[in-house]
Amino acid sequence: MAILVFAENIDGIYKKSSFEAVSYAAATATTTGDKVIAASLGTVEGGRLEELARYGADKIVNAADKKLDTFNPQSYASVISQIAKQENVTIVVLPNTYSGKSLAPRLAVKLNAGLVSGVISLPEISSGFKVKKTVFSGKAFADVEIKTQVKILSLTSNSYSPKELNKAAEIAEFSPSFNDADFTCQSVEVKRVSGKIPLTEAELVVSGGRGMKGPENWAMLEELATVLGAATACSKPVSDMHWRPHSEHVGQTGITIKPNLYIACGISGAIQHLAGVSSSKVIVAINKDPDAPFFKAADYGIVGDIFEVVPKLVIAAKNLKSSQH
Amino acid sequence: MKILVCISNVPDTTTKITFTDNNTKFNSAGVQFIINPYDELALTKALELVEKHQGTVTVINVGLADTEPNIRKALAIGANDAIRINAQPTDAYFVAGQIAEAVKAENYDLIFTGRESIDYNSGQVCGMLAEMLNLPSVNVINTLDIENSVATMERDIDGGREVVKCNLPLVVSAQKELAEPRIPNMRGIMAARTKPLKIMEPTSVTNSTEIAFYELPQPKAGCKMIDAEKAEELITILHNEAKVI
Numbered sequence: 001m002a003i004l005v006f007a008e009n010i011d012g013i014y015k016k017s018s019f020e021a022v023s024y025a026a027a028t029a030t031t032t033g034d035k036v037i038a039a040s041l042g043t044v045e046g047g048r049l050e051e052l053a054r055y056g057a058d059k060i061v062n063a064a065d066k067k068l069d070t071f072n073p074q075s076y077a078s079v080i081s082q083i084a085k086q087e088n089v090t091i092v093v094l095p096n097t098y099s100g101k102s103l104a105p106r107l108a109v110k111l112n113a114g115l116v117s118g119v120i121s122l123p124e125i126s127s128g129f130k131v132k133k134t135v136f137s138g139k140a141f142a143d144v145e146i147k148t149q150v151k152i153l154s155l156t157s158n159s160y161s162p163k164e165l166n167k168a169a170e171i172a173e174f175s176p177s178f179n180d181a182d183f184t185c186q187s188v189e190v191k192r193v194s195g196k197i198p199l200t201e202a203e204l205v206v207s208g209g210r211g212m213k214g215p216e217n218w219a220m221l222e223e224l225a226t227v228l229g230a231a232t233a234c235s236k237p238v239s240d241m242h243w244r245p246h247s248e249h250v251g252q253t254g255i256t257i258k259p260n261l262y263i264a265c266g267i268s269g270a271i272q273h274l275a276g277v278s279s280s281k282v283i284v285a286i287n288k289d290p291d292a293p294f295f296k297a298a299d300y301g302i303v304g305d306i307f308e309v310v311p312k313l314v315i316a317a318k319n320l321k322s323s324q325h
Numbered sequence: 326m327k328i329l330v331c332i333s334n335v336p337d338t339t340t341k342i343t344f345t346d347n348n349t350k351f352n353s354a355g356v357q358f359i360i361n362p363y364d365e366l367a368l369t370k371a372l373e374l375v376e377k378h379q380g381t382v383t384v385i386n387v388g389l390a391d392t393e394p395n396i397r398k399a400l401a402i403g404a405n406d407a408i409r410i411n412a413q414p415t416d417a418y419f420v421a422g423q424i425a426e427a428v429k430a431e432n433y434d435l436i437f438t439g440r441e442s443i444d445y446n447s448g449q450v451c452g453m454l455a456e457m458l459n460l461p462s463v464n465v466i467n468t469l470d471i472e473n474s475v476a477t478m479e480r481d482i483d484g485g486r487e488v489v490k491c492n493l494p495l496v497v498s499a500q501k502e503l504a505e506p507r508i509p510n511m512r513g514i515m516a517a518r519t520k521p522l523k524i525m526e527p528t529s530v531t532n533s534t535e536i537a538f539y540e541l542p543q544p545k546a547g548c549k550m551i552d553a554e555k556a557e558e559l560i561t562i563l564h565n566e567a568k569v570i
Contacts, residue, residue, distance in 0.1 A: 015483070073452065074461055098482045102464040105452030108418065114533030115418070117447040130537055137443050139342040141540045148533045184461045185491040188477075192485035200483055204570065228570055239501075246467075246501045247481060252338045252443055253362050253501070261569040272338045278542050282567045284559065285548070295548045300562065304553025316557035320564055 002035045002059075003028060004089040006080055007052050008071075008099055010192075012045040017095035017201055019055040019162035021155050025093045026056025026165055027122055034091065037061055038169075039083050041076060042068040053169035055162050061087070063174040067183075071099050074182040077106035082176055084111055089150070091123075096154035097200065104154045114146035120159040120258070120279070137252040138275040157201045158258045199248060202231035205259045205280075207250065209235040209273075211266020211287060211306055215243035220310045221265060227317040233257070235267045251276035265306045269294025286310070326380030326471070328371045329433040331424055331454070332399055333361040333414070334392040335444045344539045351444075351539070360395045363439025365402075365506050367499035370469060371437055372403045372507070378471060380434075381405045387414045387423050393522070400517035401509035407520070412527035415535070417449035422530030424450070425457035435476070436496040440465050448498065455496035463489050467502040 003025045007018040025036045038057035040049060043064050052060050061083050068079065080103070084092060092107065094100040096118050108115035120141070121132040128145045131153055135142045199205065206225040208218060218232070225232045232248060239249035250257050252272040262280035266287060267273060274297050277283065285298035286309050295301045302309055336342070337357040345352045360368075371382045384399040385408040386392050396407045410423045428436075436458075441448035448464065455462030467486070468479040474493045479486050481500055509517070551559050563570045 010483075073464075077452075077456070098465060098480075101448050102452060102462065105417070105421075105449040106456040106462070108449070108533075109421075109453050109456035112533075114416075115447075115449060116534060117449060128537070132540075133446075135445055135539070136336070136340075136342045137446055139542075140344075141542070142445075143537045143540070145535045145537045146533065147535060181459075185463060185489055185495075187487055188490050189488040190482065190485065191487070192482070196484065198484035249501070256446065261563065261567070271341065282563070282569050283545070284563070295550075297545055298548045299545060299567070300551060300559060301548045302551050302553050302556055302559060304556065309553055309556040312556040313560060316560035317570070320560055320570070 001032070002037050002087050002089045003032070003091040003093060004080070004084050004087060005036065005038045005057065006092070006094040006100065006103070007038045007040050008095055008097060009040065009042065009044050012043055012048065014044070014048060014051055015095065015097065015201070016162065017097055017157045019051070020157065020160050021093045021095045022052055022055040022057050023163045023165070024122065024155055024160040027160070028091065031125060032091070035059065037087050037089070039063065039080055041079055049171055053167045054164055056165040056167060057169050058167055060169050060171045061174045062171055063176050065176060067178060070187045072183065072185060072187065073102040073106055074185065075178065076103045077110055078179065078182050079176040080107055081110040083174060092150070092152045094152070094154045096156050100154045104152055108152050111150045111152070112148060113150035113152045114148040115152040115154070116144045116146060117154045118156050119153045120156050123153070134256060134279060136275065138256045138278050156258055158203060158260065197229070197231040199231040199233055199257065200255060202257070203259050204228050204230035204261045205233050205257060206230045206263045206265070207233035207235070207267060208238060208265045209267030210237045212238070217307070218244070220314065224310060224314050224317060227314060227321060235273050264294055265310060267294060268292045269297055326375060326378050326434045327432065328374060328380060328382045328435045328437065329428060330364065330368045330371050330382060330384045330404065330437045331450060332364040332368065332384050332386050332395070333439065333442045334358045334386065334388050334395050335361045335442050338443065342541070348539045349537070358395060360399060361439050361442045363441065363499050366501065366504045367437035367439055368399055368402060368404060369504035369507050370499060371435070373504060374435070374471060383408060385410070385424055385427065387412055387420045389413055396522060397517045398509060400520045400522070401513040402507050403513060405520065407522045408525060409522060410525050410527055415532035417447050417453060418534070419530060419532040421450045421453035421457060423527050425454055426528045426530060427525055429458060432494070434493045438496070438498045440498045440500045451496055451498035458496070460494055460496050461491050462496040463491060464498040465500045466497050467500050469497065469503065
């Protein structure tokens, strides 16, 4: 039996979330006794395939067809299901990225598999097969049992740290068969903001709320984020007022994130906002109102004027970073 | 153009979540249920499309009779008719399977779901339904224009946006910027009372997953306060004590 991992790449470079998924599969395999097979779709840069072995793959199936250089949920689901069937796979692990999210449900139907999206823990297999996921947009967790023979898990970013296992993996080339109907949808253009850390994968996040008073004041948050190597985020009112793009909105109707550090500047901490960030490892709240609900959900707090506090943090962070070099 | 919008009944965003029966069931006592916000945006977009291109908008929900107030609300917002599949939704596979069976002969040009439901956050119905109906799918779309049966959309991807073109028929899932929600007016509310609501019994499709139990997050041990005058100490603490930077 085998665990198959979808190792997603962007322009030929694997994402960190792919290494997390490979290491997660390797950890699962230590209890199930399965072999870990990583599926790589499309052309990857030379030498990169071996990275998958470093993080725990026993075998790498390389479907380096040019047709797969552009992500397409239909063709990807089809190719991954072909590999899964060939390799006698009982568990499929995918990163819960936008690509993973669009592909996993199709794969579940193709493989008659139960799917849990947004998994945050290793499976519990002592009685049945259960995994934990966040529900109610972060307000709670559910332990979900998968009842089908084939099981699919999509793993939340930052839920499992990649571990270097340095396995020696066999690389097998794979020639998929294609169906024209799988290419009905065509990607016309990909617009990625270069040099910015995607919020969904960021380990550190600096976030601003209404207390920031206006979009023109974001420069100091962006500076703090740049110094720390963090992504920027915002609360719902901020994106509703178009101070910041919707893609930065974290909370119940925005995105749910799980970074190591979340710094909330001028965000009061409404229940809907806390839902989206409460899984963060360390939370810092900075607010001039000592009664702001965010302090109850935070690990560290500063009661003060963000326009005085944040510049101090920027200086201190710069000093820390320069002392590290 | 014939459009289907799948709507889910979810707890209002302000709900404090609790559980009953040894944490195996969601406690719905006193909870206000709403149309899943992303599904409501999908509905508004569907109405904008038929206003421009002609056509009809049908809403479909898998749920017991207690979801009917929200189905009527969707009709009041402007949907032409509605279908309710009379079953407790157990997981996305079950819901997608029920909807696929109910609509497979209807040849909708466009089927909408929300990006995800705000209760179980799986975002699976769009892709499952598309696969079951053998249709293409594009998820998490922020824009949608249709010309000569070709849809052009912008979808969220990690770290950016992607422009995708696809021939109809098609299944899509709505993200936040797709539309602004509409508030039903009195005329809509009156009209909704007499709009057709068809109730269908579920087919034999079953669920593939089951929630064993729920947990609430552990409360934080307490917030360590740092003097604003010495705010720079936070950076030292995050580095030396919390070890996150």
